[in-house]
Amino acid sequence: MGGETEHIKIRNIEIHLMQFTTGTHHKSTSEAVIPLNFPGSYDSDFKTHIAIIGDYLVVLLAHEISSNVHHTLYLVDWVRGYVMDVRITPTSSELFFEILNVSCRKDALAIIHISRS
Amino acid sequence: MPISENTFVLGLKRGWALELCGITENHFSTRRILKLPAIHPGTQIILKKLDETISGTHCPSTLGRPSMPPFTSPSPDAVLALYVKANNHPEKLSSLFYVFPSTLRTLAERRREWDGDGRERNIWSWLSPFSPCTSRNSPKPPLVVPWDEWGPESTRWINSEDIRIPQGLALSGTRCTISGRSTGCVRMLDFNPERLLWIEDRIKCETGENGMNDCLVVTSPTTIPAGQIFQYGIESKLPYYELRKTGVEVDTMFLMDDKRVVLIQVCSQILQSGQYPTYF
Numbered sequence: 001m002g003g004e005t006e007h008i009k010i011r012n013i014e015i016h017l018m019q020f021t022t023g024t025h026h027k028s029t030s031e032a033v034i035p036l037n038f039p040g041s042y043d044s045d046f047k048t049h050i051a052i053i054g055d056y057l058v059v060l061l062a063h064e065i066s067s068n069v070h071h072t073l074y075l076v077d078w079v080r081g082y083v084m085d086v087r088i089t090p091t092s093s094e095l096f097f098e099i100l101n102v103s104c105r106k107d108a109l110a111i112i113h114i115s116r117s
Numbered sequence: 118m119p120i121s122e123n124t125f126v127l128g129l130k131r132g133w134a135l136e137l138c139g140i141t142e143n144h145f146s147t148r149r150i151l152k153l154p155a156i157h158p159g160t161q162i163i164l165k166k167l168d169e170t171i172s173g174t175h176c177p178s179t180l181g182r183p184s185m186p187p188f189t190s191p192s193p194d195a196v197l198a199l200y201v202k203a204n205n206h207p208e209k210l211s212s213l214f215y216v217f218p219s220t221l222r223t224l225a226e227r228r229r230e231w232d233g234d235g236r237e238r239n240i241w242s243w244l245s246p247f248s249p250c251t252s253r254n255s256p257k258p259p260l261v262v263p264w265d266e267w268g269p270e271s272t273r274w275i276n277s278e279d280i281r282i283p284q285g286l287a288l289s290g291t292r293c294t295i296s297g298r299s300t301g302c303v304r305m306l307d308f309n310p311e312r313l314l315w316i317e318d319r320i321k322c323e324t325g326e327n328g329m330n331d332c333l334v335v336t337s338p339t340t341i342p343a344g345q346i347f348q349y350g351i352e353s354k355l356p357y358y359e360l361r362k363t364g365v366e367v368d369t370m371f372l373m374d375d376k377r378v379v380l381i382q383v384c385s386q387i388l389q390s391g392q393y394p395t396y397f
Contacts, residue, residue, distance in 0.1 A: 053123045056140055073127075075145055085144040089131075 031081025
């Protein structure tokens with residue numbers, strides 16, 4: 001759980017990268033658990049969309065801030081294990097996303113487990 | 118040095134556009150914002166992507182193994198299908214449109230000389246829902262491409278007022294089935310350019326025309342008239358061919374891949390021979 005800014009809490013989810021065959025931490029990532037922070041709260045509109053592009057994960061979170069649904073887009077280097085870029089919608093909006101060009105690594109078949117805290 | 122870049126598309130409700138994003142130097146960069154046809158002010162619009170049906174294995178080139186019979190993998194350039202609904206309209210008016218990801222990639226990667234005079238203006242603040250000040254890197258203002266400059270040539274729009282969305286739709290590869298809510302008619306649209314040529318040649322050889330009975334080749338522009346969602350008629354030209362099957366029950370489920378479409382209905386009565394399943 002993160003800190004608190006005014007009345008908006010900072011929430012945290014974790015991406016766990018695991019080997020599909022063994023369920024253990026994925027051998028290609030230096031950080032088996034990658035935390036993502038976002039402001040707001042979990043509610044019925046909370047959704048996650050995730051896609052893998054080579055060494056990157058693109059993660060789209062739909063979450064609530066002050067009764068409005070916002071979207072936060074994360075670019076994660078899953079091999080080195082850190083978040084490289086974050087974009088958040090300043091206002092309520094509705095989004096989908098689709099990857100147009102996929103260049104997956106051969107060893108990228110992994111279990112991606114997202115846990116809330 | 119050339120940078121290998123990957124691209125993804127965001128559907129923007131605010132701004133009413135498709136945003137083509139790339140990953141460059143470890144951050145997101147907006148390459149193009151493709152405007153969608155103008156809608157009437159105050160319309161509560163929904164824009165969603167139609168997911169591929171679960172049959173068939175996606176991306177055979179990346180998995181490196183064939184899919185399991187009887188279904189096969191879709192072609193690499195699967196068509197992107199999106200549907201538009203007016204949420205605040207009592208009749209739930211809706212439309213479908215199709216575009217190839219390769220076309221969007223080409224638009225995203227085109228050099229800026231293509232942009233023309235006076236088109237590079239900073240519309241970021243009011244068009245994109247993502248504010249650059251919240252990003253760690255301040256991207257250059259993206260280029261806005263008006264609908265008329267990319268849409269009619271690259272898309273095909275289908276009026277879908279009679280369709281249960283998304284239940285009445287199925288998508289795999291370059292093919293999409295559309296089930297009418299009241300007509301009992303199922304349409305199978307295929308945007309595969311190679312199959313289109315083959316079908317077109319075959320029909321012309323047999324009939325000398327563009328269609329026969331339940332098969333129709335559509336290579337000419339079609340227009341969805343302006344109405345309660347869209348301010349102007351939407352012309353679109355992406356070629357496809359269409360197969361139609363009538364007399365299909367409304368609650369029929371679809372399984373499909375790039376070669377087969379199977380219509381399945383669960384019922385308690387003993388099936389007549391040849392009734393189900395139905396293949397295209």
